[in-house]
Amino acid sequence: MRVLSVPSVFSVRTLFSFPARSQPSALCYNLNQTQIKRVKAMFTMPEKIIYALPEQIGNTELFVGRKKEFDYFLGDWYNYLVNIMAQSQAIVARRKKGKTAFLQRLFNILWSCPDTGVIPFYFSVKEMNVTLAEFAKEFFSSFVNQWIAYMERKPELVSNPLYFERLDRQIEDAEFKEIYESIKGFERVGNWGLMWETVARLPFETAIAKKCKIVQIFDEFQNINAYILDKRRNVIDTMSGSYLDLAERKEAPLIISGSEIHGLLEIARRLTARFKELRNLPEDEAKESIRRYAKTSRTKINEQAEEKIWNLTQGDPLYFKALFFSRHNDTKDYTNEDNIIATYTQEITQGEIYRTWMEYIAAFFLGANERNAKRIMLYLFQAGEERTRAQMIKDLNLDMTDSELETKLRQLIKADLISQGETNFDYKIEKDKTYELVFRRLYQEEIDGFIPDIRKELRQEMGITSYEKGKFRDYLVRERIKKPFNLKGLAENGIDLTIKPKSIHERETVKVGLRDREIDLIVKGNVEMWIDVKDTKGKYGKREADRWIEVKNIINEKSPKTLFATYSQNGYTASGKELLVSNGVYVLKGEVGK
Numbered sequence: 394m395r396v397l398s399v400p401s402v403f404s405v406r407t408l409f410s411f412p413a414r415s416q417p418s419a420l421c422y423n424l425n426q427t428q429i430k431r432v433k434a435m436f437t438m439p440e441k442i443i444y445a446l447p448e449q450i451g452n453t454e455l456f457v458g459r460k461k462e463f464d465y466f467l468g469d470w471y472n473y474l475v476n477i478m479a480q481s482q483a484i485v486a487r488r489k490k491g492k493t494a495f496l497q498r499l500f501n502i503l504w505s506c507p508d509t510g511v512i513p514f515y516f517s518v519k520e521m522n523v524t525l526a527e528f529a530k531e532f533f534s535s536f537v538n539q540w541i542a543y544m545e546r547k548p549e550l551v552s553n554p555l556y557f558e559r560l561d562r563q564i565e566d567a568e569f570k571e572i573y574e575s576i577k578g579f580e581r582v583g584n585w586g587l588m589w590e591t592v593a594r595l596p597f598e599t600a601i602a603k604k605c606k607i608v609q610i611f612d613e614f615q616n617i618n619a620y621i622l623d624k625r626r627n628v629i630d631t632m633s634g635s636y637l638d639l640a641e642r643k644e645a646p647l648i649i650s651g652s653e654i655h656g657l658l659e660i661a662r663r664l665t666a667r668f669k670e671l672r673n674l675p676e677d678e679a680k681e682s683i684r685r686y687a688k689t690s691r692t693k694i695n696e697q698a699e700e701k702i703w704n705l706t707q708g709d710p711l712y713f714k715a716l717f718f719s720r721h722n723d724t725k726d727y728t729n730e731d732n733i734i735a736t737y738t739q740e741i742t743q744g745e746i747y748r749t750w751m752e753y754i755a756a757f758f759l760g761a762n763e764r765n766a767k768r769i770m771l772y773l774f775q776a777g778e779e780r781t782r783a784q785m786i787k788d789l790n791l792d793m794t795d796s797e798l799e800t801k802l803r804q805l806i807k808a809d810l811i812s813q814g815e816t817n818f819d820y821k822i823e824k825d826k827t828y829e830l831v832f833r834r835l836y837q838e839e840i841d842g843f844i845p846d847i848r849k850e851l852r853q854e855m856g857i858t859s860y861e862k863g864k865f866r867d868y869l870v871r872e873r874i875k876k877p878f879n880l881k882g883l884a885e886n887g888i889d890l891t892i893k894p895k896s897i898h899e900r901e902t903v904k905v906g907l908r909d910r911e912i913d914l915i916v917k918g919n920v921e922m923w924i925d926v927k928d929t930k931g932k933y934g935k936r937e938a939d940r941w942i943e944v945k946n947i948i949n950e951k952s953p954k955t956l957f958a959t960y961s962q963n964g965y966t967a968s969g970k971e972l973l974v975s976n977g978v979y980v981l982k983g984e985v986g987k
Contacts, residue, residue: 614633
């Protein structure tokens with residue numbers, strides 16, 4: 394069998410030899426000193442963005458925000474890039490959080506700046522089985538089309554690229570043609586490994602040969618270990634290993650993203666320890682998006698509607714997009730709260746929001762209908778904060794060992810249904826009322842015989858949020874203690890001690906052991922007192938007492954004179970109050986503001 398060797402392609406003077414008339418005047422293929430100086434300057438946004446890559450968002454006017462992310466990638470990271478110091482990055486978030494929209498807009502911004510010598514390459518790893526040979530040819534075709542498109546300013550080669558079989562007529566450089574012929578030769582002799590090795594290194598080696606920088610943007614990168622097949626049609630689950638070396642190459646760093654969060658993080662930690670989570674839009678950006686979606690969908694809104702939709706969606710792009718573009722948005726009027734509730738209820742129970750979350754939920758529970766796993770998730774939703782395995786076993790009376798519980802929790806993390814807490818012993822579900830309602834509608838009746846009233850809970854969520862209620866209750870308690878007071882008169886179990894406040898801090902985040910805790914009120918004066926304020930439907934119970942006593946014990950180890958107190962709008966359970974009092978926590982009197 395004839396052995397084909399990989400040609401030494403990049404020892405030539407130029408990678409492509411286009412006719413002089415087709416070469417862009419603003420970018421020489423070998424950068425001169427003036428251009429090198431320009432490369433080292435800060436990035437300047439183009440006057441006009443050329444949408445060479447069609448954006449999945451559709452109407453480009455709907456893209457709003459991500460200022461923080463752009464400030465980084467077109468700021469510090471771009472500076473590192475042009476100075477050959479950039480490290481590969483990973484962006485993680487669940488489906489439809491806006492990763493693809495951000496990456497495609499980043500590509501188009503970079504593509505619109507031909508003077509910089511920074512060339513973007515975008516590749517999405519599809520969620521479908523493909524042989525390694527076909528994957529290698531697709532990757533090669535994508536890169537070559539986008540390279541030529543950038544050099545000749547032909548956006549049509551990005552939006553409508555030529556297939557591998559037609560590329561030979563497009564490539565004019567003899568050396569690059571040699572790579573093309575080599576790939577076909579490797580395929581003829583069945584050497585798929587060399588096909589992939591050759592094309593995987595192509596962006597990096599092109600950047601070296603051409604003295605430019607190439608940003609490799611790979612969307613849904615975790616699929617590379619799940620859908621590429623060898624000759625026996627077996628999945629090659631080590632494909633990401635191709636980038637163990639390439640991810641460290643500063644001339645062509647990677648920006649990888651994925652919606653299988655746990656799967657991508659496992660890959661990212663091997664390739665690069667640097668990853669960012671794409672979170673919801675901040676309030677100002679979210680409200681601007683709401684206004685644009687309302688305009689595009691011809692839906693009537695006002696300031697009150699904006700506020701209600703913000704409270705409901707908390708800046709999640711999937712949620713407000715689904716709300717406005719829902720087929721159930723037939724009234725086209727969200728100034729009426731009932732219309733918002735009606736549409737959102739449909740989206741949670743059968744629409745796009747439901748289908749998106751079911752991709753995660755069903756993947757786990759349909760494969761293993763595990764009652765304990767559902768109970769654990771409902772428990773974490775209701776807790777609203779981190780819980781340890783020991784707490785779960787105790788509170789849920791689980792008949793399993795710590796090791797068995799840890800295995801189950803890892804399975805839930807791998808399915809992207811829950812998250813790891815501050816330590817490997819802690820677990821949580823991020824606050825997301827919509828996700829909670831999707832889950833509870835499916836399983837709460839099975840778990841504890843209770844069917845959630847979705848419309849009622851949505852109405853509550855759109856009104857004064859529980860956080861705002863908590864802040865108001867904090868304010869009322871604060872009014873009682875802002876002047877000198879005697880603890881004996883304020884607390885049911887108080888002592889004869891006059892406290893003279895100098896300052897009162899609200900909702901302050903402090904380090905308690907290994908965790909960051911938000912403390913409702915901290916009084917500083919002749920003594921320091923921490924107050925836990927609860928404005929919940931239920932009474933302050935043993936679970937809340939255990940948590941607050943844990944905080945007290947950790948703090949008192951270093952500051953034994955710090956006092957601890959609680960206030961509960963709806964009172965206490967007998968066991969909760971007994972536990973607080975026996976551990977030296979002062980129970981404040983009164984029905985403040987009720």
